[in-house]
Amino acid sequence: MNRLTCQKEFDIRFSEVDSMGIVWHGSYSLYFEDAREEFGRQYNIEYLYIFEQGFYAPIVELHIEYKNPLRYKDRARIEISYRHTEAAKLIFDYKIFNADSGKLSATGYSVQVFLDRDFNLMWDVPAFIRQWREKYL
Amino acid sequence: MNRLTCQKEFDIRFSEVDSMGIVWHGSYSLYFEDAREEFGRQYNIEYLYIFEQGFYAPIVELHIEYKNPLRYKDRARIEISYRHTEAAKLIFDYKIFNADSGKLSATGYSVQVFLDRDFNLMWDVPAFIRQWREKYL
Amino acid sequence: MNRLTCQKEFDIRFSEVDSMGIVWHGSYSLYFEDAREEFGRQYNIEYLYIFEQGFYAPIVELHIEYKNPLRYKDRARIEISYRHTEAAKLIFDYKIFNADSGKLSATGYSVQVFLDRDFNLMWDVPAFIRQWREKYL
Amino acid sequence: MNRLTCQKEFDIRFSEVDSMGIVWHGSYSLYFEDAREEFGRQYNIEYLYIFEQGFYAPIVELHIEYKNPLRYKDRARIEISYRHTEAAKLIFDYKIFNADSGKLSATGYSVQVFLDRDFNLMWDVPAFIRQWREKYL
Numbered sequence: 001m002n003r004l005t006c007q008k009e010f011d012i013r014f015s016e017v018d019s020m021g022i023v024w025h026g027s028y029s030l031y032f033e034d035a036r037e038e039f040g041r042q043y044n045i046e047y048l049y050i051f052e053q054g055f056y057a058p059i060v061e062l063h064i065e066y067k068n069p070l071r072y073k074d075r076a077r078i079e080i081s082y083r084h085t086e087a088a089k090l091i092f093d094y095k096i097f098n099a100d101s102g103k104l105s106a107t108g109y110s111v112q113v114f115l116d117r118d119f120n121l122m123w124d125v126p127a128f129i130r131q132w133r134e135k136y137l
Numbered sequence: 138m139n140r141l142t143c144q145k146e147f148d149i150r151f152s153e154v155d156s157m158g159i160v161w162h163g164s165y166s167l168y169f170e171d172a173r174e175e176f177g178r179q180y181n182i183e184y185l186y187i188f189e190q191g192f193y194a195p196i197v198e199l200h201i202e203y204k205n206p207l208r209y210k211d212r213a214r215i216e217i218s219y220r221h222t223e224a225a226k227l228i229f230d231y232k233i234f235n236a237d238s239g240k241l242s243a244t245g246y247s248v249q250v251f252l253d254r255d256f257n258l259m260w261d262v263p264a265f266i267r268q269w270r271e272k273y274l
Numbered sequence: 275m276n277r278l279t280c281q282k283e284f285d286i287r288f289s290e291v292d293s294m295g296i297v298w299h300g301s302y303s304l305y306f307e308d309a310r311e312e313f314g315r316q317y318n319i320e321y322l323y324i325f326e327q328g329f330y331a332p333i334v335e336l337h338i339e340y341k342n343p344l345r346y347k348d349r350a351r352i353e354i355s356y357r358h359t360e361a362a363k364l365i366f367d368y369k370i371f372n373a374d375s376g377k378l379s380a381t382g383y384s385v386q387v388f389l390d391r392d393f394n395l396m397w398d399v400p401a402f403i404r405q406w407r408e409k410y411l
Numbered sequence: 412m413n414r415l416t417c418q419k420e421f422d423i424r425f426s427e428v429d430s431m432g433i434v435w436h437g438s439y440s441l442y443f444e445d446a447r448e449e450f451g452r453q454y455n456i457e458y459l460y461i462f463e464q465g466f467y468a469p470i471v472e473l474h475i476e477y478k479n480p481l482r483y484k485d486r487a488r489i490e491i492s493y494r495h496t497e498a499a500k501l502i503f504d505y506k507i508f509n510a511d512s513g514k515l516s517a518t519g520y521s522v523q524v525f526l527d528r529d530f531n532l533m534w535d536v537p538a539f540i541r542q543w544r545e546k547y548l
Contacts, residue, residue, distance in 0.1 A: 014458060015163060015444055017156045019209060024152050025333040026303035033300065033426055047425060048484055059299040062338045069332070069393075072156060073459055119343075151321060152307060162470040163440035170289055170437065184288060185347055196436040199475045206469070206530075210322055256480075289435050293428045293483060300426060346430060 001137050004082035008038045009099050012074045022069035028106055029062060032094050035080035036110070039092070043082075045132055053128040054117055057090060061111035067104050075099040084137060088114055088125045138274050141219035145175045146236050149211045159206035165243055166199060169231050172217035173247070176229070180219075182269055190265040191254055194227060198248035204241050212236040221274060225251055225262045275411050278356035282312045283373050286348045296343035302380055303336060306368050309354035310384070313366070317356075319406055327402040328391055331364055335385035342372065342379050349373040358411060362388055362399045412548050415493035419449045420510050423485045433480035439517055440473060443505050446491035447521070450503070454493075456543055464539040465528055468501060472522035478515050486510040495548060499525055499536045 010031070018024040040046035050057050070076055077099040083091040090112040096105040114122040114129070125133075147168070155161040177183035187194050207213055214236040220228040227249040233242040251259040251266070262270075284305070292298040314320035324331050344350055351373040357365040364386040370379045388396040388403070399407075421442070429435040451457035461468050481487055488510040494502040501523040507516040525533040525540070536544075 011448075013441070013445065014448065015155065015161050015441060018152065019154045019156060019158045020330055020332070021156050022332070025336060026152060026300065026307065029300035029303060030424070030426060034424065037422075037425065046484075056294055058294065058296070058340065058343070060340045062299060062336075062340075064336045066332065066334045066336075073457075148311075150304070150308065151311065152304060157467055157469070159469070162473060163437065163444065166437035166440060167287070167289060171287065174285075174288065183347075193431055195431070195433070195477065195480070197477045199436060199473075199477075201473045203469065203471045203473075210320075289429065289437060291430045292426065293430060293432050295430050298426050 001084060004039075004043055004136055005079060006035075006039050006042045007077055007079045008035060009075060009077045010034065012070050012072055012076060014072055017072045020069075022071055025064070025066060028064050028066070028096070028108070031076070031078055031096060032062070032064075032080075032092075032108060032110060035078045035094060036092060039080045039082070043132075043136055050114075050128075053126065055122070055126055055128075056115045056117075056119070057112040058115065059110050060113050062108070063110075064106060064108040066106050068098070070096075070098065070105050076105065083109070084133075086125075088122050088129075090129075138221060141176075141180055141273055142216060143172075143176050143179045144214055144216045145172060146212060146214045147171065149207050149209055149213060151209055154209045157206075159208055162201070162203060165201050165203070165233065165245070168213070168215055168233060169199070169201075169217075169229075169245060169247060172215045172231060173229060176217045176219070180269075180273055187251075190263065192259070192263055192265075193252045193254075193256070194249040195252065196247050197250050199245070200247075201243055201245035203243050205235070207233075207235065207242050213242065220246070221270075223262075225259050225266075227266075275358060278313075278317055278410055279353060280309075280313050280316045281351055281353045282309060283349060283351045284308065286344050286346055286350060288346055291346045294343075296345055299338070299340060302338050302340070302370070302382070305350070305352055305370060306336070306338075306354075306366075306382060306384060309352045309368060310366060313354045313356070317406075317410055324388075324402075327400065329396070329400055329402075330389040330391075330393070331386040332389065333384050334387050336382070337384075338380060338382040340380050342377050344370075344372060344379050350379065357383070358407075360399075362396050362403075364403075412495060415450075415454055415547055416490060417446075417450050417453045418488055418490045419446060420486060420488045421445065423481050423483055423487060425483055428483045431480075433482055436475070436477060439475050439477070439507070439519070442487070442489055442507060443473070443475075443491075443503075443519060443521060446489045446505060447503060450491045450493070454543075454547055461525075461539075464537065466533070466537055466539075467526040467528075467530070468523040469526060470521050471524050473519070474521075475517060475519035477517050479509070481507075481509060481516050487516065494520070495544075497536075499533050499540075501540075
């Protein structure tokens with residue numbers, strides 16, 4: 001099975017930093033989302049593609065562990081990896097680093113499920129996801 | 138003509154404060170939006186009502202002047218006033234105060250236009266807005 | 275031991291809703307923070323008080339499970355409960371409900387540690403936290 | 412006098428789009444800030460440099476006009492230009508375009524003043540700004 005992963009570098013924005021001078025913890029969910037989009041672009045499974053197949057893929061679980069703070073003007077790097085499951089889910093693992101020092105800043109994971117356009121939960125893996133797994137894994 | 142106005146108090150959130158220890162300037166557009174929603178509730182012209190009439194009312198102009206900073210744990214008060222126009226627009230004026238000191242923190246205004254569901258600009262005042270103006274002004 | 279808990283109602287803001295028409299998952303970390311502030315006010319352990327004692331209390335772990343989406347104009351209610359630990363940590367559990375239907379929208383928890391002003395991690399429970407626990411638990 | 416200007420391309424994020432499917436108007440203040448940071452990098456007048464000189468440069472006026480909406484997955488381009496003034500202010504003009512169609516999405520400007528570390532307003536142009544103007548204009 002292939003390990004599907006990609007990464008992205010980004011700058012810390014002034015508005016993401018709180019009065020302690022470090023990135024506000026809530027901003028990390030945005031970094032994770034940026035990483036999912038980057039993954040989607042690279043592996044052809046973008047939100048819009050999922051939507052065109054007739055589905056939403058909302059987040060149902062989000063977990064973040066904060067190791068070392070990021071500060072304004074830091075350059076950061078996020079790694080996202082696809083974690084395989086047989087279930088009708090998309091699971092991603094994340095690692096955020098300070099891109100200059102290489103220090104680990106945060107880790108986490110997210111779980112997404114599939115809903116049809118009427119917001120019904122899909123218990124079975126949608127066909128387009130099965131095909132995607134066959135192609136890429 | 139009646140002066141349509143309402144106000145709302147709110148607490149400054151930790152996440153709205155930047156590394157200077159003051160509310161990040163971009164947060165004020167959120168306070169203005171909260172005020173518009175409060176106005177909508179009080180004068181029956183909420184976003185959802187506008188949408189149900191078949192229209193969107195996007196912001197086309199936003200102006201903010203910052204007078205005195207707000208800090209974490211400050212209590213703030215926002216006043217919103219309807220500024221009449223014959224045009225197919227909604228114009229609101231805003232004033233934000235420190236609720237404790239009474240000091241003026243910011244002023245501003247916003248302009249909204251009407252689009253139909255196909256995103257066509259309405260050059261004439263939509264009927265439901267004419268009726269609303271007759272009722273309230 | 276007392277169960278320390280409090281709750282708060284709030285309206286869903288237009289800007290918190292994404293293009294699926296539901297609250298963006300990242301907004302929940304903001305709701306959790308609002309709940310911590312409410313807890314702090316009620317039990318005298320606000321961020322500013324912690325800071326005045328010479329400490330920061332950054333989030334080191336955040337976990338959210340999303341059960342039922344919240345939509346624009348929904349009224350929500352968040353419950354926050356203090357989860358006791360002997361460690362030099364603050365742990366809170368959260369439940370978010372649709373305030374009208376009573377339906378559970380999300381659950382989660384957060385873990386905070388204590389840093390001194392030089393950002394050194396406190397391995398021992400700071401004195402002011404020991405006193406606070408004696409008083410309230 | 413030289414025309415000081417620079418530009419930056421960026422992708423529209425999922426979380427920046429509202430339930431109308433277009434970028435929430437409040438997100439533009441963030442784009443403007445990103446552009447100021449890019450300008451600061453290119454012309455050596457970054458926030459941190461200003462801070463090291465002993466000053467803050469908070470926004471005191473922000474004006475945005477929205478022309479054409481940006482949507483999820485659009486590629487955008489922002490241009491920022493320095494508008495000269497003899498006053499103790501920093502004024503920037505902004506234009507945001509859809510990078511693919513070239514269509515103008517928004518225009519605006521911002522005004523910043525200088526405060527010393529005690530938050531006193533500087534009525535005279537700080538020396539480091541005079542030097543910067545001599546060097547670059």
